[in-house]
Amino acid sequence: MGTEKSYTRTEVAVGAFVMAGVAALAYLSASIGGMKLFFNDSTEIKARFASVGALKEGASVKIAGVRVGQVKQIVLDDYAADTRLQVDPRVALPSDTIASIRTEGLLGESYVLLRPGGSEKDLAPGDRIGQTEPAIDLIDLVVKYALEKDDEKTTDNPTDKKPGSADALPDDLFGD
Known part of the structure; x- marks a missing residue:
């Protein structure tokens, strides 16, 4: 005894609607993701x-x-x-x-x-x-900039005087 299931019109319509929705969702997902599904002219x-x-x-x-x-x-x-x-x-x-x-x-x-x-x-x-x-x-740009700034520091202050000490003051500050 075979049991055959018959589908009603409503079930077939719902199935077709769901399949169409899944296909549309897949197409839109691929399109938004930048994939070209059918028209791949380039x-x-x-x-x-x-x-x-x-x-x-x-x-x-x-x-x-x-x-x-x-x-x-x-x-x-x-x-x-x-x-x-x-x-x-x-x-x-x-x-x-x-x-x-x-x-x-x-x-x-x-x-x-x-x-x-x-x-x-x-x-x-x-x-x-x-x-x-x-x-x-x-x-590379940051390193280059940092090295240029480091070079400027060494060429701007060629003395061995310690910053913050009286030795670092200009010689003519007191009018000598």
Whole structure:
């Protein structure tokens, strides 16, 4: 004796509604997360940097603060970082575009900033951006600044006189 379960119209409708809701939620989650599910059109360009700092694959590529793509790949080649950038194909990049690595705020995420030039000729898919600016390392800047300040201190006071003692006073203070 077989027991077959038959579903009512209401159960089928509820099941279809739940499945549609799950599919919509998955699509929206992927879209908000930056994934392209169905329309993955992009133009690939390349850029070579002396240093990429904390730049990661998946980082944003921006023009004037607007996201126009993402970093697809970063590889070390001959002691430099070769990057592959995926850019919206609707964005035409002049051949004299400059790519630099920037940071969101003081300690934020790194991204690639593209500054289009004025050339009449555009970069073709697969072309390499000719001029790049490497990432600026905040720690290197702080160390450099501290060393410069230390050098100023040693050159400003070349005497062996102890600070706070009468020896540290200028010789002509008392009119001698």
